[in-house]
Amino acid sequence: MDDGLRELxxxxxxxxxxxxxxxxxxxxxxxxxxxxxxxxxxxxxxxxVEGPDNRIAEIKFEGKGCAIxxxxxxxxxxxxxxxxxxxxxxxxGGFLELVKGGDPANLDEEDRERLxxxxxxxxxxxxxxxxxxxxHTMKSALEGGKxxxxx
Amino acid sequence: MNAEPKSRPVSAFSPENVRDDFEILSRPIYGKPYAYLDxxxxxxxxxxxxxxxREFASTEYANVHRGVxxxxxxxxxxxxxxxxxxxxxxxxxxxxxxxxxxxxxxxINLVAASFAAPLIAPGDEIVLSVMEHHSNIVPWHFxxxxxxxxxxxxxxxxxxxxxVEALDAAIGPKTKLVAxxxxxxxxxxVTPLKEIVARAHAKGVPVLADGCQGAVHTRVDVRDLDIDxxxxxxxxxxGPTGIGALYAKRAHLKAMRPYxxxxxxxGEVTRDRITYxxxxxxxxxxxxxxxxxxxxxxxxxxxxxxxxxxxxAHEADLYAYAREQVRAFNWLRVIGDAPGxxxxxxxxxxGMHAHDLATILDREGxxxxxxxxxxxxxxxxxxxxxTTRASFALYNTRTDVxxxxxxxxxxxxxxx
Numbered sequence: 001m002d003d004g005l006r007e008l009x010x011x012x013x014x015x016x017x018x019x020x021x022x023x024x025x026x027x028x029x030x031x032x033x034x035x036x037x038x039x040x041x042x043x044x045x046x047x048x049v050e051g052p053d054n055r056i057a058e059i060k061f062e063g064k065g066c067a068i069x070x071x072x073x074x075x076x077x078x079x080x081x082x083x084x085x086x087x088x089x090x091x092x093g094g095f096l097e098l099v100k101g102g103d104p105a106n107l108d109e110e111d112r113e114r115l116x117x118x119x120x121x122x123x124x125x126x127x128x129x130x131x132x133x134x135x136h137t138m139k140s141a142l143e144g145g146k147x148x149x150x151x
Numbered sequence: 152m153n154a155e156p157k158s159r160p161v162s163a164f165s166p167e168n169v170r171d172d173f174e175i176l177s178r179p180i181y182g183k184p185y186a187y188l189d190x191x192x193x194x195x196x197x198x199x200x201x202x203x204x205r206e207f208a209s210t211e212y213a214n215v216h217r218g219v220x221x222x223x224x225x226x227x228x229x230x231x232x233x234x235x236x237x238x239x240x241x242x243x244x245x246x247x248x249x250x251x252x253x254x255x256x257x258x259i260n261l262v263a264a265s266f267a268a269p270l271i272a273p274g275d276e277i278v279l280s281v282m283e284h285h286s287n288i289v290p291w292h293f294x295x296x297x298x299x300x301x302x303x304x305x306x307x308x309x310x311x312x313x314x315v316e317a318l319d320a321a322i323g324p325k326t327k328l329v330a331x332x333x334x335x336x337x338x339x340x341v342t343p344l345k346e347i348v349a350r351a352h353a354k355g356v357p358v359l360a361d362g363c364q365g366a367v368h369t370r371v372d373v374r375d376l377d378i379d380x381x382x383x384x385x386x387x388x389x390g391p392t393g394i395g396a397l398y399a400k401r402a403h404l405k406a407m408r409p410y411x412x413x414x415x416x417x418g419e420v421t422r423d424r425i426t427y428x429x430x431x432x433x434x435x436x437x438x439x440x441x442x443x444x445x446x447x448x449x450x451x452x453x454x455x456x457x458x459x460x461x462x463x464a465h466e467a468d469l470y471a472y473a474r475e476q477v478r479a480f481n482w483l484r485v486i487g488d489a490p491g492x493x494x495x496x497x498x499x500x501x502g503m504h505a506h507d508l509a510t511i512l513d514r515e516g517x518x519x520x521x522x523x524x525x526x527x528x529x530x531x532x533x534x535x536x537x538t539t540r541a542s543f544a545l546y547n548t549r550t551d552v553x554x555x556x557x558x559x560x561x562x563x564x565x566x567x
Contacts, residue, residue: 002181002514005565009566014566018502040505040521040522040537041530041536042537065536067504067507067566068506126510127510
């Protein structure tokens, strides 16, 4: 098999897409964001609870989409639950760099390692938007629940 | 000679021979042969088309209808010859019934803006089918939003066939136009256009056909169809992008208001008065796609030089072969099985999103389309977010089909 494909559809990604973590609606969410990729019709909803200490106490997502978009959403929720808003934004910056082929300097080793499973997307420029949709939607949820467009 | 075993239609046409005309088809991608099966989105161009455009631009190019100099005269002649070539291709009665546009989308927008819009009072209806491409939906939504038009949707059956009775029933006293695809870009369904036109005309309603696929995969005779408007695009007909054409009956064109304003489309312009040129110039404001018109004419001549019946039989053979091959995949659901359909295979696959599938197919050497194919109303009808589509052209071969089938099996292995 093509090495790029093997990297893209590695077991961790497929596992997240088949068995997404933090999937479903979230009662008592303080923030909600809706993302839409008009190119493929994929949609994602992000619900989260922001605590008084600016931490994301809980985060869940719903949506339908390709393996990449679903895995990315699942991985993201896993990673940022319990983090502060500022940390979530820093992780997002690192993630965006990573999937565009960059080498993010602002991630600690453990975060970097966990996000690295998505790095294979950088070899598939047409699919980067699939990977970033959930993150943009999370950001728009934090900013007050506006609808995110894939970008 | 091709060495393929059986069920190949007997004819002089052979895809192996025409493939030499399409340089891109022999270029390796990812270091290996590549099967281009995204023809319904856009077809590749033969060297005859590219050569004609280059030759024209190198030897006869200038703006048209303006200059008195030699080159302008030559360019004008060639541009008008291209119009004649389109007329012949569609079997129209007069070159004055052929308007050059930048594509099928503009042709339909022209009809919406210049023919339909002035007829629409709130509550008036446009009848269209659920399998229309967005280019034959959105212009009508404009009339709904801006003028209160009502869109009457005609459903398709589960096999993707159009119910002519249902369409007939949808045409009422308030219907101003029927806008219908000649061939669906997703389902491959070919609509019985002649019968649709007869039924609509019996109620005094004109018909527009989106012929962007139909002109590629069926033989079009607009006089035999008695159709009012027929839109085509160049780039799916093995021609260049940036050019298409609208066939419209002369009486309609004469009654229609201008579409865009600018040079070339006027009779006389003063400070407080304007007259317009006669059709088709009235609808061709500004410098037209001149080089592209030469490319389109070359494409139509190329296409017409082939035995159409043999080409269509070849495409039907490819489709039947692909359809038969994928029957073995019980995880794959084909959308669109109407009798007599064109060579487009759309499907959903269990547990596999179309974009993942298309990415894997691409790396395995097969180009397909994944997504909603600019037909979201149809996707909704079939309960699909997106589908994967393989669409065949005259230069595709059974080897391409076999590459598709092998790549599908591989994708299933990776994702299934």
